[in-house]
Amino acid sequence: MEIILALAIGVLVGSGVWLMLRPRSYQVIVGLCLLAYGVNLFIFAMGRLYIGAAPIMPKGGFVDPTAYADPLPQSLVLTAIVISFATTALFLVVMIAARGATGTDHVDGKERGRDE
């Protein structure tokens, strides 16, 4: 399980960074999304991996906390997902506006010469 999670984070972040460095705005936004997924998984992993353990303790008091998953990273991930989703949506709007205003989907708003 550790290997799978680590590989998933690595692949997501790696492809995200590569795509983010590409010149097309569509590639950049897909790269940012993948990067956000990788980071969210990473936050989740920072609460340590538990299998079959609930993050919420039942009502009524004292239990052994080691039998429960850490709830804090899960709530952090929830917040991070919402925020990154919202800002990515905003970015999408600006991207479409830039496409309309400049007539190209190059991130600099103008095409580079063919020889480059």
Place this chain on the structure above:
Amino acid sequence: MNDALSPDHLIIAPILIPLVAGAIMLFYNDQNRQTKLMMGLAAVALTFIASLELVADVKSVTEQGGTVVGLYPLGNWPVPIGIVLVLDRLSVMMVMLTALLAGPSLIYAAAGWHGKGQHYHSMFQFLLAGVNGAFLTGDLFNLFVFFEVMLAASYGLMLHGSGPERIRAGLHYIAINLAASLLFLIGVALIYGTTGTLNMADIGRALYWLDGTDRLLFHAAAGFLGLAFLIKAAVWPLCFWLPPTYAAASPPAAAIMAIMTKVGIYVILRLSLLVLGPDAGPSAGFGAPALMIAGVLTMAFGMIGILGTPELARKGGYLAIISSGTVLAAIGFAQAGGGPMMLGGALYYMVGSTAAISAFFLIAEPVSRGDQGSDTAQTPETEPDPLSESWAPMGLDTVEDVATPASTRTVSWLTMAVCFGLVAAMLAGLPPLPGFIGKFAILRGAVEDNLSHTGALPAILWVYAAMLILSGLGALIALMRFGIRRFWAEAGPTPRILALEVVPAVILLAMIALQTLRADALLSYTRATAVALLEPATYRDAVLKNAQDVRAAPVVNLAPEQPGNEVEVDP
């Protein structure tokens, strides 16, 4: 001053006032821009009064030897578990500075800019709420949330007025900030993974218990966080987004965004001295050399940039970069043990230079209006907006743009020239203005606190001192060259300058003048702030006074032997 049972509710006021004001504005049609302007000014005034009261609190408490004035546990959760707002000398100073910059920027917006798009005033208030929240919070993840509030509002403000140039610059600005936010998250997650806490004061305490591997991971986390904040603070080589963005943003938006680079600096200052300060054991001074070198290089880059660019608004961006570099390098020196005098001078310099940069952005547009000799002849407002027609049918409930100013009084070109000259003199560090006093205080602190037994200064301090003077010289040459050409050499009709466009700069200049006249009071305040920042243990003890350190206690079995409380765990 306050016992734990009666938290001072005033602490949360600088966050709540703009947030509520911005939200109420959304209920009104955006055509009522004058009403919204008045509401915005009232909210800023209220925030300023609240910050005045908080400053008075801080002063009365710190005279008795305390550092942290107030804790505000949100939801009244016990401290290391719940989120807490912390008020100390540094945060209240920054809150006050924000309110002081916000007023002139809003007045300037009344000259027509707030009518060139939707919901300018709401976004402005949300930006203030985010900035104040970032200054006041004592929790790392809460800081992230306030950062995002601030950034989301700044995206809107940056794009306010639309036009291809803004959209193109905005695309870069948003992309780089999204990437920086992800770095921030990685750093936060790593810190939680190693220390198990997100409370800034508690992190410093937990650091003591870290073993070798965890400490390495913690340093990696500090590196990630540092990277995220250095991008915000626009440090070379992470600063290339700043000049085009701030030049493309509308002047009132750029003026308030001048405080945003200082948010990055504030967080670096707070965390590096609180967590990685002199008492952090093996982690003491982590990142200090990077801050020093990057700060000095940033000043050099800003100096070259300001000499190289012909456009006045971009010069403003490079001035912001120089100011960032100056303060960051001073933070690096303070973290490495350079003494509080230098840091106090740097904080004084930061207050004055931020106000001056804000004023610079406000006068850059009227000064370059109709300028024949530079690229700014085609300002975005004179271009036809290709988007206005394509937006209209989208049913976004948009309100047509109006550019009529709130008042049509005009002022003479000479007034403009005098304002420009004063702001330029301030930014170049000419006596008797605070730019000079601040730099002088930094240099004096650098020499007095760091002379070794042989009477020699460390080489990096020499380089810093040289850059401090050279960057001022660069700014002086660049601005003087522009001023002479614009105000003396150019013939032809002078542009029409609205009074509303000069009054904000005059207010900021009055602030700077006050800072000169009362330099002694402010310098002693910033020096006391620096002394407090360099004693992180006091801050930690104040924040965590009721919080038991579970790491220090032996591990106890929390499950009592009661059969009724046993809970089945699904296999």
